[in-house]
Amino acid sequence: MKRIELSKPATLSSLRLVEADPPRPAAHEILVRIRASSLNFHDYLVATGVLETEAGRVPMSDGAGDVIEVGSEVTEFRMGDRVVGTFFPDWADGPPTATNTARMRGDQVDGFASEYVALPARHFTRAPSDLSDQEAATLPCAGLTAWRALIVEGGIKPGDTVLVEGTGGVSIFALQLAKAAGARVIAITSNAEKAARLGALGASHVVNYLETPDWGKSVRDLTGGLGVDHVVEVVGGDLRQIMQARKVGGKIYMVGALSRMPIQFPAGNLINGNAGIIGLTVGSHRHQTDMIRAIEATGLKPVIDSIFPFEEIGRAFELQKGKGHFGKICLSWQ
Secondary structure (H helix, E strand, O other): OEEEEOOOOOOHHHOEEEEOOOOOOOOOEEEEEEEEEEOOHHHHHHHOOOOOOOOOOOOOOOOEEEEEEEOOOOOOOOOOOEEEEOOOOOOOOOOOOOOOOOOOEOOOEOOOOEOEEEEEHHHEEEOOOOOOHHHHOOHHHHHHHHHHHHHHHOOOOOOOEEEEEOOOHHHHHHHHHHHHOOOEEEEEEOOHHHHHHHHHHOOOEEEEOOOOOOHHHHHHHHOOOOOEEEEEEOOOOEOHHHHHHEEEEEEEEEOOOOOOOOOEOOHHHHHHOOOEEEEOOOOOHHHHHHHHHHHHHHOOOOOEEEEEEHHHHHHHHHHHHHOOOOOEEEEEOO
16 A cells, blocks of 8 residues: 655655555454545644654544444444544543543554554544545544534524634634524635635625734624624734624634744733633544534535645645645545
């Protein structure tokens, strides 16, 4: 079989396509033919050495495929089932802990940039029945992060207002999930073409933050001066505009730090605004199972920008680095 491995020092050009013997499943494991993966910012940080891991690590936290062999003790799956991997192999249910979030797929343990993987059955959920392998592969990190922010932590309800930033995977999923829940969505971007596409997906208003530097006030004005109920924050850094955009008592879900800058805002904005900032990382096996049921019930379709063969993983990361994509970038075995 083929798989991708990281070399040292880790750079996009040092990602190696290698051959290896296919694994065999133990009694509690399933052998999965991986069909697709999708890129996340976490994967980019691993691939470029910002997040250090050992040489030979197989990257990519997302993976979807079909079961081709079942261990003797496995009862959850059968041969031919379509499955999706989980981001945290040790977080089955309950609240996050230092133990169940210690290992992340494609970082502390091997990921899904491999034609075949043999892993414990509990490391997978079933895939949504009406999604392609590429669409299903967008769910374990970006999709579940948006789900946990708005549904699990936010308890979003019809009539709420949600602010999303940009057009990356988490933000697009947050827009789609918010609309499915009956909420109103305001988006910010710097690109007119992307603004039109955000509107087509259901954003009620789109603010160009380059044309409107004081965009936090503009967002607040669009809510009649109240501010938004929920902010899915993926950028980090200077949060002063976010603090201006959210309502008194509004919630900010810190799910990413694309700017890689320290968080900044006047403490009075947080205190006087009675605002809550919730940091969160993806979700549990239970969260993923619940999300997949909701996706099937609502007919939500992940937005895919482009699909690359796994052999061109470096070129896919270059596209991600350039931030020109809309939605998810996927990888697929030929």
